[in-house]
Amino acid sequence: MSVVQAVPESQTPLLEMRGISKSFPGVKALDQVDVTLHPGTVTALIGENGAGKSTLVKILTGIYQPDGGEIVVSGAPVHFANAEAAIRSGITAIHQETVLFDELSVAENIFLGHAPRNRLGLVNWGAMNARAAALLTSIDAPISPYTRLKDLSIAHRHLVAIARALSVEARVVIMDEPTAALSYKEVEDLFQIIERLKRQGKAILFISHKFEEVYQIADRFVVFRDGRSIGAGMLSQTGQDEIVRMMVGRSVEHVFPKVDVAIGSTVLNVSGYSHPTEFNEVSFDLRRGEILGLYGLVGAGRSEFCQALFGITRPSAGTIELEGRRIDIRSPADAIAAGIVYVPEERGRHGAVLQMPIFQNMSMATLGSTTRVGFLHQAEEFALARRYAERLDLRAAALSVPVGTLSGGNQQKVVIGKWLATRPKVIILDEPTKGIDIGSKAAVHAFMSELAGEGLSVIMVSSELPEILGMSDRVLVMREGRMAGMWQRDGLDAEVLVRAATGNM
Amino acid sequence: MSRILKYRELLLVAIIVVLIAVFSYRAPGFASPESLANIFNDTSILMILALGQMAVILTRSIDLSVAANLSFTGMAIAMMNAAFPQIPLPLLIAVAMSIGALLGAINGFMVWKIGIPSIVATLGTLTIYRGMAFVLSGGAWVNQTQMTPSFLNTPRMSVLGLPLLGWMAILVIAIISLVFTRTVFGRALYATGGNPTAALYAGIDVGRTRFFAFVLSGALAGLCGYLWVSRYAVAYVDIAAGFELDTVAACVIGGISTLGGIGSVGGAILGALFLGVIKNALPVINISPFWQMAISGFVIIVAVLFNARQEKRKGRLILRDAVKHQPALTETPAEGAAA
Numbered sequence: 001m002s003v004v005q006a007v008p009e010s011q012t013p014l015l016e017m018r019g020i021s022k023s024f025p026g027v028k029a030l031d032q033v034d035v036t037l038h039p040g041t042v043t044a045l046i047g048e049n050g051a052g053k054s055t056l057v058k059i060l061t062g063i064y065q066p067d068g069g070e071i072v073v074s075g076a077p078v079h080f081a082n083a084e085a086a087i088r089s090g091i092t093a094i095h096q097e098t099v100l101f102d103e104l105s106v107a108e109n110i111f112l113g114h115a116p117r118n119r120l121g122l123v124n125w126g127a128m129n130a131r132a133a134a135l136l137t138s139i140d141a142p143i144s145p146y147t148r149l150k151d152l153s154i155a156h157r158h159l160v161a162i163a164r165a166l167s168v169e170a171r172v173v174i175m176d177e178p179t180a181a182l183s184y185k186e187v188e189d190l191f192q193i194i195e196r197l198k199r200q201g202k203a204i205l206f207i208s209h210k211f212e213e214v215y216q217i218a219d220r221f222v223v224f225r226d227g228r229s230i231g232a233g234m235l236s237q238t239g240q241d242e243i244v245r246m247m248v249g250r251s252v253e254h255v256f257p258k259v260d261v262a263i264g265s266t267v268l269n270v271s272g273y274s275h276p277t278e279f280n281e282v283s284f285d286l287r288r289g290e291i292l293g294l295y296g297l298v299g300a301g302r303s304e305f306c307q308a309l310f311g312i313t314r315p316s317a318g319t320i321e322l323e324g325r326r327i328d329i330r331s332p333a334d335a336i337a338a339g340i341v342y343v344p345e346e347r348g349r350h351g352a353v354l355q356m357p358i359f360q361n362m363s364m365a366t367l368g369s370t371t372r373v374g375f376l377h378q379a380e381e382f383a384l385a386r387r388y389a390e391r392l393d394l395r396a397a398a399l400s401v402p403v404g405t406l407s408g409g410n411q412q413k414v415v416i417g418k419w420l421a422t423r424p425k426v427i428i429l430d431e432p433t434k435g436i437d438i439g440s441k442a443a444v445h446a447f448m449s450e451l452a453g454e455g456l457s458v459i460m461v462s463s464e465l466p467e468i469l470g471m472s473d474r475v476l477v478m479r480e481g482r483m484a485g486m487w488q489r490d491g492l493d494a495e496v497l498v499r500a501a502t503g504n505m
Numbered sequence: 506m507s508r509i510l511k512y513r514e515l516l517l518v519a520i521i522v523v524l525i526a527v528f529s530y531r532a533p534g535f536a537s538p539e540s541l542a543n544i545f546n547d548t549s550i551l552m553i554l555a556l557g558q559m560a561v562i563l564t565r566s567i568d569l570s571v572a573a574n575l576s577f578t579g580m581a582i583a584m585m586n587a588a589f590p591q592i593p594l595p596l597l598i599a600v601a602m603s604i605g606a607l608l609g610a611i612n613g614f615m616v617w618k619i620g621i622p623s624i625v626a627t628l629g630t631l632t633i634y635r636g637m638a639f640v641l642s643g644g645a646w647v648n649q650t651q652m653t654p655s656f657l658n659t660p661r662m663s664v665l666g667l668p669l670l671g672w673m674a675i676l677v678i679a680i681i682s683l684v685f686t687r688t689v690f691g692r693a694l695y696a697t698g699g700n701p702t703a704a705l706y707a708g709i710d711v712g713r714t715r716f717f718a719f720v721l722s723g724a725l726a727g728l729c730g731y732l733w734v735s736r737y738a739v740a741y742v743d744i745a746a747g748f749e750l751d752t753v754a755a756c757v758i759g760g761i762s763t764l765g766g767i768g769s770v771g772g773a774i775l776g777a778l779f780l781g782v783i784k785n786a787l788p789v790i791n792i793s794p795f796w797q798m799a800i801s802g803f804v805i806i807v808a809v810l811f812n813a814r815q816e817k818r819k820g821r822l823i824l825r826d827a828v829k830h831q832p833a834l835t836e837t838p839a840e841g842a843a844a
């Protein structure tokens with residue numbers, strides 16, 4: 001099964017991990033894995049949700065201690081007792097769950113822990129803000145260093161995380177799913193940054209579930225399966241099918257399982273929906289069995305619009321009719337009661353209670369239906385959780401473990417399952433397959449088709465063009481908070497959508 | 506969640522057993538069934554109050570007014586009993602719980618609708634409720650002779666070797682564990698503290714959940730107002746002064762995370778019992794009350810350290826911190842669309 005191809009001998013590795021193992025209670029996250037990073041090379045780390053990718057990243061950055069194995073940097077064995085030690089060895093990372101501080105400014109977030117000091121040893125604010133501004137400019141981020149982090153959109157937060165990783169003098173840069181929250185334009189910008197780092201001779205470890213990206217930016221690959229390294233080699237000599245086979249042990253056809261369903265009568269009518277600062281005059285009809293794709297650049301106001309539809313924020317104008325009746329949604333509870341649910345994009349922050357067991361998270365939005373004479377029915381909660389865990393191929397030691405112990409992608413499956421369990425009339429999915437591996441992605445898409453077939457209406461926010469093209473009956477494009485156009489499935493054209501989203505009509 | 510808690514609860518049980526063994530070595534008879542029943546009975550009020558405090562702490566808040574609430578309701582009930590001895594006891598207890606709940610609702614209202622941080626709100630009402638007790642009584646005491654015998658003696662009636670006071674605690678523990686683990690409200694308490702934003706998105710009203718946590722804490726404080734006054738057979742303004750800190754300590758020792766969302770009823774009860782054993786044992790082996798306080802304080806710090814270490818050992822640094830550092834309740838709309 002192991003496929004190891006020759007790596008050009010000319011390069012001596014910058015960093016080698018040999019026989020690294022790491023266990024958590026009940027799970028062997030890494031079992032004797034080997035990973036080698038070369039200077040001026042992008043190495044892609046590929047594997048299913050829960051394969052151990054992020055665990056490896058956390059070991060490399062001193063957050064977890066390995067149970068066994070050794071790390072060698074430039075020929076010398078190293079041991080990282082904490083995150084600072086890893087930084088001192090020139091290793092920096094953008095983590096999958098970015099740890100930033102809402103109440104601090106952008107500059108403070110970037111330099112937290114290594115702020116420039118003045119002669120008295122105090123923080124040199126002038127230098128810090130200037131350097132932050134320079135860093136942000138160098139990655140084309142239109143963000144002021146003085147802004148509070150909490151005032152930034154998700155994508156901009158992500159750019160701050162990237163700036164933070166680049167703010168230390170590093171030889172090894174690790175990116176754990178850096179593109180998950182970004183639309184293609186920001187991805188292009190990020191790739192330019194990566195190319196620049198490559199030219200500077202840095203070794204880059206790049207983690208992504210999107211094969212187009214991997215093939216575009218990476219030179220080498222390493223595949224993990226169930227915590228073991230299965231194969232490594234040059235991407236130029238290896239096809240995607242072969243890598244997928246190494247990854248899942250079988251071949252996966254990633255076609256979009258769009259099923260044609262009869263589109264019924266109008267379920268939801270939104271007209272003139274506006275918000276003082278986020279979006280303006282959004283109007284559309286949504287019909288039974290329809291999947292409406294909502295496309296646009298990150299920051300086009302799609303998530304903000306959906307949050308208003310779900311009662312998180314209040315619109316300044318506009319009306320909603322559900323099945324012909326005017327409804328007023330003041331809170332998520334109202335929306336859920338009316339039959340509209342929203343699967344949020346930032347699932348760690350908005351979706352899961354990390355210290356709660358999986359089954360309790362899954363039943364959280366449907367507590368009413370698992371209650372018998374006022375008391376929760378635990379067996380029913382478990383049954384529900386088991387049903388959706390199986391459908392979504394959730395990898396967990398047990399349904400009673402805290403969600404916080406799951407891998408990023410598996411946490412997302414828990415949150416998606418929670419909402420699918422509510423059986424609503426209208427389901428809004430914000431980036432439904434973000435961070436989910438190729439096999440489970442197909443499962444989520446199949447589930448969406450099935451829901452539509454049962455007469456549900458789906459609004460799918462996505463920044464992934466193939467997903468939009470593959471799954472939507474109609475596509476609404478938003479740009480800078482306004483509707484930029486609406487297209488039917490048979491008239492869909494990638495280029496037209498991109499032009500509408502960017503405004504280069 | 507449950508695994509560390511189980512472990513911690515077993516550990517607490519072991520520590521308590523060892524303590525009792527050590528104390529009974531120094532003071533024979535300490536471990537006799539009567540003595541143990543007595544310690545349990547003696548800790549009843551703390552256990553009941555700790556459960557109310559736990560509800561509040563689970564939602565990432567704190568109720569510093571419980572003891573003041575107890576003092577006011579205790580005074581009100583005692584005066585009522587003295588003035589109208591014909592009012593039946595169950596009605597009096599219902600009145601005590603209602604007054605307590607009302608005072609708790611005032612805290613909850615300030616936190617929910619006005620948005621005052623709970624520590625500030627209840628620090629204010631702590632003084633106000635005691636002040637109200639003073640105004641109500643004019644600083645006078647209500648003595649044993651003024652209270653009716655049934656008011657005084659019912660909690661002391663012994664059933665199967667345990668006074669009714671202890672049975673009352675057992676009843677409250679049973680009801681509260683059922684509520685916390687088996688009802689939508691209980692689940693909402695954990696979700697609200699665990700991740701308020703996710704709770705909001707799931708249709709749980711975070712503010713209302715907090716409000717009812719305070720109401721529950723207040724109602725239990727009201728109940729304890731009666732239990733305290735009848736137990737010590739006197740009501741005056743300063744009863745249970747500083748007792749709110751004991752309730753917080755019981756929760757902390759019992760593993761209720763002050764960051765919200767984590768903890769079990771068993772833990773809070775064991776935390777209270779632990780304090781109860783120490784309180785009862787130290788005088789028996791001739792240690793001064795000042796040492797008692799120092800020892801209790803020391804134990805609390807050790808418990809907190811133990812908590813922190815255990816969370817570290819789980820190795821969930823990143824995820825844990827990501828949760829801790831985002832207290833935001835509602836979403837501030839991102840400026841994204843303007844870009």
Ligand SMILES: Nc1ncnc2c1ncn2[C@@H]1O[C@H](COP(=O)(O)OP(=O)(O)OP(=O)(O)O)[C@@H](O)[C@H]1O
Binds near residue numbers: 054055404408
């Ligand atoms: N702190 C933890 N406690 C217990 N188990 C953990 C912990 N962290 C990770 N695991 C387990 O280790 C395994 C590997 O997780 P990891 O996060 O490395 O996966 P991943 O490859 O990054 O997946 P994804 O693509 O979903 O991000 C999973 O089974 C996960 O449940």
Ligand SMILES: [Mg+2]
Binds near residue numbers: 053054055096176407
């Ligand atoms: Mg990961």
